[in-house]
Amino acid sequence: xxxxxxxxxxxxxxxxxxxxxxxxxxxxxxxxxxxxxxxxxxxxxxxxxxxxxxxxxxxxxxxxxxxxxxxxxxxxxxxxxxxxxxxxxxxxxxxxxxxxxxxxxxxxxxxxxxxxxxxxxxxxxxxxxxxxxxxxxxxxxxxxxxxxxxxxxxxxxxxxxxxxxxxxxxxxxxxxxxxxxxxxxxxxxxxxxxxxxxxxxxxxxxxxxxxxxxxxxxxxxxxxxxxxxxxxxxxxxxxxxxxxxxxxxxxxxxxxxxxxxxxxxxxxxx
Amino acid sequence: xxxxxxxxxxxxxxxxxxxxxxxxxxxxxxxxxxxxxxxxxxxxxxxxxxxxxxxxxxxxxxxxxxxxxxxxxxxxxxxxxxxxxxxxxxxxxxxxxxxxxxxxxxxxxxxxxxxxxxxxxxxxxxxxxxxxxxxxxxxxxxxxxxxxxxxxxxxxxxxxxxxxxxxxxxxxxxxxxxxxxxxxxxxxxxxxxxxxxxxxxxxxxxxxxxxxxxxxxxxxxxxxxxxxxxxxxxxxxxxxxxxxxxxxxxxxxxxxxxxxxxxxxxxxxxxxxxxxxxxxxxxxxxxxxxxxxxxxxxxxxxxxxxxxxxxxxxxxxxxxxxxxxxxxxxxxxxxxxxxxxxxxxxxxxxxxxxxxxxxxxxxxxxxxxxxxxxxxxxxxxxxxxxxxxxxxxxxxxxxxxxxxxxxxx
Numbered sequence: 001x002x003x004x005x006x007x008x009x010x011x012x013x014x015x016x017x018x019x020x021x022x023x024x025x026x027x028x029x030x031x032x033x034x035x036x037x038x039x040x041x042x043x044x045x046x047x048x049x050x051x052x053x054x055x056x057x058x059x060x061x062x063x064x065x066x067x068x069x070x071x072x073x074x075x076x077x078x079x080x081x082x083x084x085x086x087x088x089x090x091x092x093x094x095x096x097x098x099x100x101x102x103x104x105x106x107x108x109x110x111x112x113x114x115x116x117x118x119x120x121x122x123x124x125x126x127x128x129x130x131x132x133x134x135x136x137x138x139x140x141x142x143x144x145x146x147x148x149x150x151x152x153x154x155x156x157x158x159x160x161x162x163x164x165x166x167x168x169x170x171x172x173x174x175x176x177x178x179x180x181x182x183x184x185x186x187x188x189x190x191x192x193x194x195x196x197x198x199x200x201x202x203x204x205x206x207x208x209x210x211x212x213x214x215x216x217x218x219x220x221x222x223x224x225x226x227x228x229x230x231x232x233x234x235x236x237x238x239x240x241x242x243x244x245x246x247x248x249x250x251x252x253x254x255x256x257x258x259x260x261x262x263x264x265x266x267x268x269x270x
Numbered sequence: 271x272x273x274x275x276x277x278x279x280x281x282x283x284x285x286x287x288x289x290x291x292x293x294x295x296x297x298x299x300x301x302x303x304x305x306x307x308x309x310x311x312x313x314x315x316x317x318x319x320x321x322x323x324x325x326x327x328x329x330x331x332x333x334x335x336x337x338x339x340x341x342x343x344x345x346x347x348x349x350x351x352x353x354x355x356x357x358x359x360x361x362x363x364x365x366x367x368x369x370x371x372x373x374x375x376x377x378x379x380x381x382x383x384x385x386x387x388x389x390x391x392x393x394x395x396x397x398x399x400x401x402x403x404x405x406x407x408x409x410x411x412x413x414x415x416x417x418x419x420x421x422x423x424x425x426x427x428x429x430x431x432x433x434x435x436x437x438x439x440x441x442x443x444x445x446x447x448x449x450x451x452x453x454x455x456x457x458x459x460x461x462x463x464x465x466x467x468x469x470x471x472x473x474x475x476x477x478x479x480x481x482x483x484x485x486x487x488x489x490x491x492x493x494x495x496x497x498x499x500x501x502x503x504x505x506x507x508x509x510x511x512x513x514x515x516x517x518x519x520x521x522x523x524x525x526x527x528x529x530x531x532x533x534x535x536x537x538x539x540x541x542x543x544x545x546x547x548x549x550x551x552x553x554x555x556x557x558x559x560x561x562x563x564x565x566x567x568x569x570x571x572x573x574x575x576x577x578x579x580x581x582x583x584x585x586x587x588x589x590x591x592x593x594x595x596x597x598x599x600x601x602x603x604x605x606x607x608x609x610x611x612x613x614x615x616x617x618x619x620x621x622x623x624x625x626x627x628x629x630x631x632x633x634x635x636x637x638x639x640x641x642x643x644x645x646x647x648x649x650x651x652x653x654x655x656x657x658x659x660x661x662x663x664x665x666x667x668x669x670x671x672x673x674x675x676x677x678x679x
Contacts, residue, residue: 054577054578055578055579056448056453056454056457056564056565056579057457058296058565059296059298059461059464061461072578078576078577102563103563104563104564104571104573104578105576105577105578106577107563107577108573108575108576109575130294130295130563131563132293132294132295132296132297132300134284134292134300135292135293135294138294138563138568153296154297155296155297157297157298157299157300157301158301159301162300162304166297177298180298180464180465180467180468181465182461182465
């Protein structure tokens with residue numbers, strides 16, 4: 001069983017959603033990211049999404065745009081992102097790590113090179129924002145070759161006719177982007193999330209994680225009652241932006257609050 | 271590489287021009303992009319759509335634009351040329367269009383498509399402001415609300431166009447991210463679109479972006495080359511020997527080139543902006559870039575070895591973009607079109623040359639093409655014909671030119 005599969009299986013056994021935490025690699029500096037990732041794990045994050053900084057983060061709102069700028073201003077290179085992943089893997093052999101970002105930095109040296117480098121660094125999955133299923137051959141086959149899960153995004157605009165194409169070739173989990181919009185701004189209505197998760201679950205056995213606009217433990221708990229995973233990004237990135245080198249303690253406490261909410265979420269209903 | 275039967279049959283059904291183009295967009299936009307393609311196919315096959323487009327181009331834009339034999343410029347360029355050398359220079363006068371550039375051709379086509387699709391809100395990005403003005407113009411004409419994203423740097427250096435857009439009723443939103451120029455405005459346009467998919471149509475200004483934009487913009491701009499080809503045949507009984515056009519994203523160039531691509535004897539030259547020089551800051555994606563993925567398509571991009579996009583520079587805000595339309599990337603790789611570049615200084619010289627020899631103040635964008643024409647004409651025989659696209663007029667640029675020449679106005 002892959003690290004991703006076992007984490008979702010383990011969460012399911014505990015009747016709770018997995019907590020998926022996003023930070024941008026190299027924010028505020030490449031050297032500071034390791035301690036932030038450790039804080040995520042200590043706080044109770046089940047899966048790490050490590051953002052690859054890019055000059056043109058077209059799908060991101062102001063908080064993650066700012067994180068990208070901070071990271072690149074600190075001189076973060078692709079080699080640093082891979083080193084952060086590799087060192088994380090050495091410290092946390094069991095915690096899944098997913099790289100998330102945009103196509104150009106991933107394919108710059110060739111998709112084969114990237115897939116092999118990510119595999120060597122112990123990466124479990126890749127979410128590429130701007131490679132839809134129609135362009136899968138730009139990266140997907142090379143990832144699968146290396147045993148890395150290409151994680152697909154489904155959105156409120158992904159209709160029933162299109163969903164099979166999105167799910168074909170997906171692995172790891174399905175990331176449901178609950179808002180038609182950019183990261184970090186608004187949250188979707190709970191009812192629309194519940195409908196979407198039900199629709200996705202009817203179409204795939206892969207775990208369904210829900211993200212975009214999730215900030216408070218209450219929101220996380222609500223989503224965690226129906227989804228297999230809850231993704232939190234902008235709120236963490238804002239803490240990093242605000243506290244810089246002192247961010248780990250703040251991040252740990254925040255993640256603890258989310259994790260506790262997810263642990264309790266389904267009990268409240270039952 | 272095998273030579274295709276026709277150079278005019280691209281892209282394929284996935285929107286690929288060889289290895290370039292495609293639909294590299296977030297999943298949220300993908301269903302819209304597919305929908306847009308379907309609607310565009312239907313519109314393209316609908317005689318009523320074409321009739322309305324043609325009617326507006328004739329009576330609102332002022333087409334066909336003239337084909338002009340620039341005899342004084344031709345003579346000026348023959349001075350100092352070897353005996354028997356110095357090709358005739360002709361211009362396609364798209365600077366005479368309503369709003370002063372070729373941009374309006376595409377905006378007419380896209381707004382008709384937006385209305386056909388029932389969209390009620392228009393967004394666009396702009397660099398120099400010409401596409402923003404053209405978009406604001408068609409929005410006023412059709413009564414649709416309009417938001418224009420423009421880099422804050424460009425807002426400062428293109429104040430007259432900002433004011434024009436506002437007069438036309440558009441909301442201009444300055445973008446402060448990145449270098450605050452055209453690519454950042456395009457990022458913001460995409461962010462708006464992804465958040466307003468239900469009612470918003472994104473009028474992209476150049477022949478780039480996700481499929482079907484490169485094809486669609488090319489088709490709307492092909493009126494330039496279609497007219498020019500017929501006009502040249504009618505006036506001279508032959509086709510030109512060389513076509514020349516400036517390239518930022520490349521919409522005026524592809525519009526001129528495309529109808530001639532299968533005319534084997536017609537050579538073509540695209541002129542990128544070399545800024546301060548190709549070894550310094552420039553905006554020449556083909557000369558100084560490498561293939562990559564940005565803004566929905568795979569094409570040549572100015573980027574570093576990690577795939578981070580680097581900032582372009584050109585005196586012309588309209589050429590200041592780190593990418594190029596995917597069809598140009600393909601035409602360059604297969605060798606059908608030659609690409610070169612002109613520096614800021616060369617463009618300024620050409621700008622002044624045209625003012626003085628022909629009484630035409632060109633925009634800084636086609637001034638790059640004129641700089642290349644000046645070089646090429648001297649290498650060609652007197653009986654040969656160069657046809658260059660004068661894609662915009664220079665009124666918007668007089669402040670920039672004055673500053674570059676050290677003149678206070």
